[in-house]
Amino acid sequence: MTSVGFVLMSYVFFFFFLSVGRCQLQTGFYASSCPNAESIVKSEVSKATQQDSRLPASLIRLHFHDCFVQVSATGQFVESVFFVPQGCDASVLLDDTSSFTGEKTAGPNNNSLRGFEVIDTIKTSLESSCKGVVSCADILAIAARDSSVITGGPSWDVRLGRRDSTTASLSGANSQIPSPAFTVNQLISAFTAKGLSAEDMFTLSGAHTIGQAKCSSFSGRLFNNSGSGQPDPSIRQGFLKSLQSACPQGGDATALQPLDVATATTFDNQYYSNLLLGRGLLNSDQVLSTTVGTARNFVKAYSSDQSKFFSNFAGSMINMGNISPLTTPNGIIRSNCRVPS
Ligand code: HEM
Structure with missing residues (x-):
């Protein structure tokens, strides 16, 4: 293939995956695979809010900081697979290890993001009801909606079907999340x-x-x-x-x-x-x-x-929850939201 043809094919694949990603989210996604998914999240958010009245705010912010960090908007080739930009992919939840750098130490996140333990509790509860079905990225989206409702705000039907990343971007978190000093x-x-x-x-x-x-x-x-x-x-x-x-x-x-x-x-x-x-x-x-x-x-x-x-x-x-989600066949369903496997 000529280099022009190769570039054209790349763009076709890129926009194909991007559009697939945008279209596949749907309400009621877990209706048959995990019918209690949304009620489990709601009940855990409610229990945790009784202990900590700030928690709903922290959960809404987690979803925002997850969705706003994407890999290069032009995509990148990794091991010959064309990767789409990853927005709402639960990358924000991944812990740093000696061989993995996540987003938690980025300037806007470090000593600032909260609510990770509640996401762990929700995940454990979901895994015991429907093992390997509900993604961490969807948990963040549902928990954000429930956090709005529990504090007196609006409700909406959450579109679901996001899958979780195995990667994160520290530099993306540093450069793509807006600063409070901005005009x-x-x-x-x-x-x-x-x-x-x-x-x-x-x-x-x-x-x-x-x-x-x-x-x-x-x-x-x-x-x-x-x-x-x-x-x-x-x-x-x-x-x-x-x-x-x-x-x-x-x-x-x-x-x-x-x-x-x-x-x-x-x-x-x-x-x-x-x-x-x-x-x-x-x-x-x-x-x-x-x-x-x-x-x-x-x-x-x-x-x-x-x-x-x-x-x-x-x-x-x-709209924010639709930012470049990973959907089938991309991404995984993590069993532990902190670990990329
Ligand atoms: C428009 C650009 C935005 C900027 C510059 C911004 C900046 C910030 C900053 C600096 C904090 C305080 C962090 C700290 O001192 O630890 C904060 C908190 C918060 N942000 Fe934003 N934010 C923005 C948009 C958003 C959006 C889009 C959402 C959600 C839809 C959001 C939800 C929140 C919430 C709920 C908190 C409080 C979190 C808590 O108490 O744990 N923000 N934001």
């Missing part, structure tokens, strides 16, 4: 790079209606914003004072503050109202309302219409 344009670019829209970004940022962030994720705004020697002027005075006292210079960088200062454990549209009042915690939150244009219009619309936010959030979570 609106950088945030939009990070989402469009995953096939999501600007609207998906405005909407999914609303997941910050629950959960916590470490001082180190936003303290740059409090005293010396972008090297100006001054706090970020978009932070409202009273809120600034309370954040400065919770996260003093030279203080504990791992101390936590709620992402939604008003209703920290309830999934609602308060996050957007906070932004309009200069009470966004992360720079990447606050810029959605201070940057004049579409982002601000969405913030205003969602702050006055919770049902619009909820229905769009459900749709955007489905």
